[in-house]
Amino acid sequence: MTKNEWEQDLEHQELEKKAYHRGYRAGAKAEGEASKRVELLENVLLEFAGHEDEWLQTKSGLLKRERADLVDQIIFQRQLMRELYNHLDDDVRLKLRKKAESHIWPATHSED
Template sequence: MTEEEILNNIEKQKKESECFKKGFKAGAEYKNRLESKVDKLETLLLEFTGYGDEWLLSKAKLKKTNREVLADLVINQRQLMRELYNKLDSKTKIELKKRVESCIWPIMHNED
């Protein structure tokens, strides 16, 4: 091997090392973001299943939260509800739909 080839190989190895480090860091950041999202969804699930009042956000805490965070919270809750609803059997879906409609439109269901 000539000196030029050796220098080219060393330069190539340095570039590959830098690319690997960048990719590894990006992968680690992505993993952290996914773990954070999973943790948030687990907390939401615990809130919906009534795990306990200590998991629920208090009214004071909700008032202190900015609109962007509240909007994200509502969107995540809707997503979670859809996922849970889609896992139900058809009979349970119909019963749940009736219960929800009776809460939203109580007058219409009292007339029946």
């Protein structure tokens, strides 16, 4: 092996090493983000399912979260509420709709 081939081989090995470390770090970062998202969804589902107060989100706990996580949580909770609403009977839906509208437009709705 000539000196030039040896230097090229060494340079190639260094490039492969750097590429491996870039991929490893990106994979580790993606894994951390994925596990964080799974934990967030688990907490939202446990809170939603009516588990004990220990699963309820506290104000200080919510303030520690990033804005994007909070937006994801709100959207997920809205989807869950919509799913429940769609499974209700028509008369229960009507009562809930009237109650919501009475809070939004109290002057136009008389109390039943």
